[in-house]
Amino acid sequence: MKYSKATNYALHTILFLAKEAPNKPVGVQQLAEMQNVSPTYLSKILTKLVKEGMINSVSGANGGYTLSHNWGDISFLDIIHAIEGKSSLFDCCLYDDPKCVIKEVMLSAEETLENELRNKKISDLVKK
Amino acid sequence: MKYSKATNYALHTILFLAKEAPNKPVGVQQLAEMQNVSPTYLSKILTKLVKEGMINSVSGANGGYTLSHNWGDISFLDIIHAIEGKSSLFDCCLYDDPKCVIKEVMLSAEETLENELRNKKISDLVKK
DNA sequence: GCTATTATAGATATGTAAAGTCTCTAATTG
DNA sequence: CAATTAGAGACTTTACATATCTATAATAGC
Numbered sequence: 283m284k285y286s287k288a289t290n291y292a293l294h295t296i297l298f299l300a301k302e303a304p305n306k307p308v309g310v311q312q313l314a315e316m317q318n319v320s321p322t323y324l325s326k327i328l329t330k331l332v333k334e335g336m337i338n339s340v341s342g343a344n345g346g347y348t349l350s351h352n353w354g355d356i357s358f359l360d361i362i363h364a365i366e367g368k369s370s371l372f373d374c375c376l377y378d379d380p381k382c383v384i385k386e387v388m389l390s391a392e393e394t395l396e397n398e399l400r401n402k403k404i405s406d407l408v409k410k
Numbered sequence: 411m412k413y414s415k416a417t418n419y420a421l422h423t424i425l426f427l428a429k430e431a432p433n434k435p436v437g438v439q440q441l442a443e444m445q446n447v448s449p450t451y452l453s454k455i456l457t458k459l460v461k462e463g464m465i466n467s468v469s470g471a472n473g474g475y476t477l478s479h480n481w482g483d484i485s486f487l488d489i490i491h492a493i494e495g496k497s498s499l500f501d502c503c504l505y506d507d508p509k510c511v512i513k514e515v516m517l518s519a520e521e522t523l524e525n526e527l528r529n530k531k532i533s534d535l536v537k538k
Numbered sequence: 539g540c541t542a543t544t545a546t547a548g549a550t551a552t553g554t555a556a557a558g559t560c561t562c563t564a565a566t567t568g
Numbered sequence: 569c570a571a572t573t574a575g576a577g578a579c580t581t582t583a584c585a586t587a588t589c590t591a592t593a594a595t596a597g598c
Contacts, residue, residue: 283411285500285516286585293512294503309544323587325545332545342595343543358515372413375422383535384421387486388413391530395523402519407511414556437573451558457575470566471572 288327289365291317295328296336296361299349300408307346327365334364359399416455417493419445423456424464424489427477428536435474455493462492487527 295313302308310328314321328347331337336356337347371392374385423441430436438456442449456475459465464484465475499520502513 283413283494283499284497285411287501288585290500290502290512297512307544311544320587322589326547326587329546339545340595341543341545341593342597343541344596345544345594347545358519366411369412371411372418373415374418384418384425387527387530387535391486391523391526394526395519398519398522399515402515407515416556435573439573448558450560453574454558454576460574467574468566469564469572469574472567473565473573475574 283371285362286366287319289362291319291324291327292331292361292365293358295324295347296331296349296353296356296404297407299337299347300353300404304349304353307340307344307348309346313347330364331361334360336360336364354403354405356404357400358402358404359396361404362399411499413490414494415447417490419447419452419455420459420489420493421486423452423475424459424477424481424484424532425535427465427475428481428532432477432481435468435472435476437474441475458492459489462488464488464492482531482533484532485528486530486532487524489532490527 294317298313298316299308310321310325313328314324317324328337328339332339332347335350336353338350339345339347370389372385372388374388375382379385422445426441426444427436438449438453441456442452445452456465456467460467460475463478464481466478467473467475498517500513500516502516503510507513
């Protein structure tokens with residue numbers, strides 16, 4: 283099990299926007315070159331972030347992507363969920379036994395992980 | 411990203427052995443039926459646990475799998491590592507920037523997760 | 539309004555890893 | 569020796585991530 287490269291691209295893109303260009307739009311071309319990934323693929327990833335309201339897109343010449351106004355609240359977990367989906371890390375017990383003790387342990391661990399990622403905001407990394 | 415079904419099978423198998431048959435060998439046939447998985451596939455998974463010393467195998471008639479003598483120490487993390495491998499959940503930064511702040515956050519979160527899973531022993535679930 | 543630029547959408551392709559099967563071999567019991 | 573059981577290796581199938589390609593839609597600047 284691994285986080286996807288797409289998540290990696292999404293995190294780095296948002297961090298870049300926050301650090302380098304909080305206001306003016308940056309084209310996917312530039313963002314893609316920086317990360318050595320194809321523009322069309324990155325664009326597909328960024329569209330997910332747009333739909334979740336984390337970034338805005340502007341079509342047309344001099345367009346690109348900007349952070350949404352409330353970007354200060356964006357957490358690592360938000361970005362991960364936007365890209366990877368929100369389903370549980372662990373699918374246990376074919377017939378979905380609600381009392382499965384293994385499931386309980388795994389879900390509790392997952393919650394701990396999510397709490398830590400929820401408390402880490404992109405804006406925390408910009409301040410320094 | 412998800413934990414594999416193989417991990418699920420491994421966890422359930424070890425818990426079953428701990429609860430129902432801490433000493434006498436149980437054949438893969440029976441273990442597989444319980445979990446609705448093919449015996450050869452489950453056997454492949456259990457062989458990994460044998461190699462990590464968590465369970466023992468006995469060939470021949472009336473053979474099967476038993477827990478190793480020190481099974482009381484086996485943690486969720488041990489089993490997960492045996493099946494999924496030990497590599498990091500997050501591969502960041504193509505050129506492996508050692509100062510990447512995103513990587514730092516992700517690795518720290520992963521460590522938190524692993525700590526919780528390391529502290530959960532299979533034996534904790536048997537006592538109740 | 540025209541053209542260049544840029545994002546979005548959809549279809550399709552490729553690569554890789556998980557999940558599972560099949561068959562043969564090795565070990566053990568009785 | 570025969571029956572039973574685990575282990576090993578080659579192989580297949582399935583699913584999903586990772587793209588790529590092409591066409592469409594929106595916007596800016598002239």
